[in-house]
Amino acid sequence: MQKHPATENVCPLSAVDQRLADAHRLWHQAEAAYFDPNGFRLAVQNAIQTLRTVTFILQKHKAIIPNFSEWYGDSEKKVQGEWQRRLGADPLMRWMVEARNKIEKQGDLEANSMVRAEIIASYLEEGPRIDVPSQLSDTVQTLLHNIPTTALGDHIRRNGMLRIQRRWVENTLPDHELLDAVAIAYGKVAELVHDAHRQIGLDPPPTIHDDEGRSYDLPSMGWRLPCMIGHELSRTLLLSLVDGSRIEFETKSVQMKFDAVKVADLLERYGGNPFEAMRRDYKTDADLVAGYFTLIRTVFLRDGYHQTMLFLFRDRKVVGAPIQVVFENVQHKYALMRQLAAEAITSGADAVMLVGEAWKAPANELKPYERPADSPVRKESLTLHLVSKSGVSFDCEAEIIKDGEKVSLGATQITDQSAAFEFAPFLQAWGRPIPDSWMETSRMIMAAAKHDEPSDNQ
Numbered sequence: 001m002q003k004h005p006a007t008e009n010v011c012p013l014s015a016v017d018q019r020l021a022d023a024h025r026l027w028h029q030a031e032a033a034y035f036d037p038n039g040f041r042l043a044v045q046n047a048i049q050t051l052r053t054v055t056f057i058l059q060k061h062k063a064i065i066p067n068f069s070e071w072y073g074d075s076e077k078k079v080q081g082e083w084q085r086r087l088g089a090d091p092l093m094r095w096m097v098e099a100r101n102k103i104e105k106q107g108d109l110e111a112n113s114m115v116r117a118e119i120i121a122s123y124l125e126e127g128p129r130i131d132v133p134s135q136l137s138d139t140v141q142t143l144l145h146n147i148p149t150t151a152l153g154d155h156i157r158r159n160g161m162l163r164i165q166r167r168w169v170e171n172t173l174p175d176h177e178l179l180d181a182v183a184i185a186y187g188k189v190a191e192l193v194h195d196a197h198r199q200i201g202l203d204p205p206p207t208i209h210d211d212e213g214r215s216y217d218l219p220s221m222g223w224r225l226p227c228m229i230g231h232e233l234s235r236t237l238l239l240s241l242v243d244g245s246r247i248e249f250e251t252k253s254v255q256m257k258f259d260a261v262k263v264a265d266l267l268e269r270y271g272g273n274p275f276e277a278m279r280r281d282y283k284t285d286a287d288l289v290a291g292y293f294t295l296i297r298t299v300f301l302r303d304g305y306h307q308t309m310l311f312l313f314r315d316r317k318v319v320g321a322p323i324q325v326v327f328e329n330v331q332h333k334y335a336l337m338r339q340l341a342a343e344a345i346t347s348g349a350d351a352v353m354l355v356g357e358a359w360k361a362p363a364n365e366l367k368p369y370e371r372p373a374d375s376p377v378r379k380e381s382l383t384l385h386l387v388s389k390s391g392v393s394f395d396c397e398a399e400i401i402k403d404g405e406k407v408s409l410g411a412t413q414i415t416d417q418s419a420a421f422e423f424a425p426f427l428q429a430w431g432r433p434i435p436d437s438w439m440e441t442s443r444m445i446m447a448a449a450k451h452d453e454p455s456d457n458q
Contacts, residue, residue: 013196016058020186020193023051024225027182034179034235037113040168044111045103047182052100054189058196065199072196083192095173096185110171111178119241121160123337123424159330161247162239165232179231187224194223217314217348230342238335247335282316285351285392289414293384293396296355297409300382304407308356310340312349313388319347325354333422341425351388352426357400358383382409387423389430392416 011017026047033039062068069077073084080088087093099109168178176184197204208216208225216226238247277295282288292311300306308326312319323340327333344352359378384396399410417435424434 011197011202012064012200013058013061013193013202016054016061016193016196019050019054019057020190023047023054023186023189024228026050027179027186027228030179030182031231031234034166034168041108041111044168044178044182045109048096048099048185049103051182051186051189052096054193058193065196067199071199083195087188087192090188092173092176092181092185093188095181098172099170109178111168112171114167114169118163119160120163120334123334123421158242159334160241161331161335162241164237164239166235167232177232183224183228183231184222186228187222190218191223194218216346220314220348220350221345226346229346230339233339233342240331242331247331278318285316285386285388285394286414286416288313288316289353289384289386289394289396292353292355293398293412293414296382296384297398297412301407301409306356306382308354311353311355312344312347313351313353314347314349316351319349325356337422338425341429344426345429350390351386351392352423353384353386354422355382355384357381358397360397385423387426389432391432391435393423393435 026043030040030043030047033043058065058072062072062074065071068074068081069079070081071083073079073081103109169176170178170181173181194204208218218224221229239245240247275295277291280291282291296306307324310323310325312323323343325336325340327336340352358381360381360383380400380402381397382400384394386392386394386396393416395415396412398412401408401410427434
C-alpha cells in the first residue's frame with residue numbers, strides 16, 4: 001500500500017479524521033467534567049453525537065472509496081455492506097445509534113451518578129469480596145462493623161481495602177459505565193476509519209508513539225487511544241481497612257539502556273553477558289521462561305537478592321522498560337496488580353512476567369485465607385511467573401538456601417498451567433476467563449471459611 005504523498009499533506013479523508021479527533025477531544029472534556037453533572041452531561045452527549053457523525057461524513061466520501069457498497073453499505077442502493085452488518089450486530093453500537101437519536105429528537109440521556117463502595121480482599125473480582133451498600137459519608141469503622149465474623153471477615157480486616165468509585169450510568173445501558181462505553185464505541189469507529197484509509201490505498205499505522213517514545217499497538221487496545229484506558233483510576237479512592245489510611249502507590253520504569261562503560265561493568269559483575277537473554281528471538285513461551293530465569297538466577301547469585309520486577313511482552317519481545325514493583329503489604333499488591341493490568345492493555349502487551357523473591361507454602365498446609373508469608377512451614381524462593389493473553393502460563397522457581405551470610409539456590413523447577421492468582425486482573429483485562437483450577441481453589445477456600453467458628457476476640 002502507498003503512503004501519503006510527501007508533497008500532499010492533506011489526506012483525502014481529512015474531514016473524517018478531523019471529526020474522529022473532535023470526538024476524542026469531547027471525550028476528554030467529559031472526563032474533565034466528571035464531577036460536574038451539567039458539564040459532564042453536555043460533553044458526553046456531544047461526544048456521542050460527534051462520534052455518530054463520523055459515519056455520516058464517511059458516507060459522503062463514498063465516491064473515492066472503492067467498492068463502498070460492499071465494504072460499508074449503501075442505503076440508496078439498499079445494500080448492506082460488511083461494516084454495516086458488523087456494527088449493527090454489536091449491542092453497544094446499536095445503543096449509540098439510539099442514544100444519538102434520543103439526544104437529538106427527545107432530550108437528554110437519563111444518566112445517573114452513582115457511588116459504588118465495595119470491599120476487596122482478593123486478586124479475583126469473583127473471589128472473596130463484599131459489596132457494601134453505603135453512603136459516601138460512612139466511616140471505615142461503620143463498614144468494619146458490618147463485616148462478618150468468619151475467616152473471610154478476618155482476612156478482609158487484615159488485608160482488605162475499601163474501593164469507592166464514582167460512576168455515571170445511563171438507564172438503558174446499566175452494565176456499562178457511560179464514559180467507558182463511549183471510549184469502547186470510539187475504538188470501534190476508529191477501526192472503521194483506519195479500514196477506510198486502507199480501502200483507498202493508504203496505510204495508516206496501527207502503532208502510535210507518545211512524547212516519551214513508548215509505542216502502543218492500537219488493535220490490541222480495541223483501537224482506543226491509551227489515554228482512554230484505565231481512566232476510572234482518577235475517580236477511585238482506595239482506603240485501608242486496617243487503619244483507614246488512603247492507599248497510594250507508584251511504579252517505576254527501570255532503564256535498560258547501557259553505554260559502553262556500563263556494559264563493561266555489567267560483564268565484569270555478572271560474567272559473560274547474561275542480559276543477552278533479553279534480546280533473543282524466542283520461538284516458544286517455554287524457551288522465553290527458561291532464558292529469563294537463567295538471567296535472574298545469575299543476578300540473584302551475584303547480588304544476593306532480586307528486586308520484584310514486571311516485564312511486558314508482545315510477540316515474546318519486551319515492550320517498554322521493565323517495571324519495578326514495590327508494595328508495602330498485600331493490600332497494596334491487590335490494588336497495584338489491577339493498575340499494572342491496565343498498563344499491560346495500554347502497551348499492547350500479550351504476555352506479562354513477574355520475577356522476584358516470594359514466600360512459598362504447600363496449599364494443603366494453609367488455613368483458609370492464610371497467606372504463605374504467615375505460614376509456619378513457609379520457604380523462600382526465587383520465582384518467575386508468566387501469563388499470556390492466549391491462556392498459557394508458567395511457574396518457575398528455585399528455593400533460596402541461606403547458610404549464615406552465604407546464599408545459594410536450589411534446582412530450577414518449571415511448571416506449566418500455574419495458578420498464580422495475582423495475575424487474575426491481567427486475564428480479566430484481556431477478556432480471558434479465569435482458569436477453572438483458580439476458581440475451584442477459591443471456592444474450596446470460601447467453603448472452608450464458612451464452616452469456621454468466630455474467634456473469641458472478634
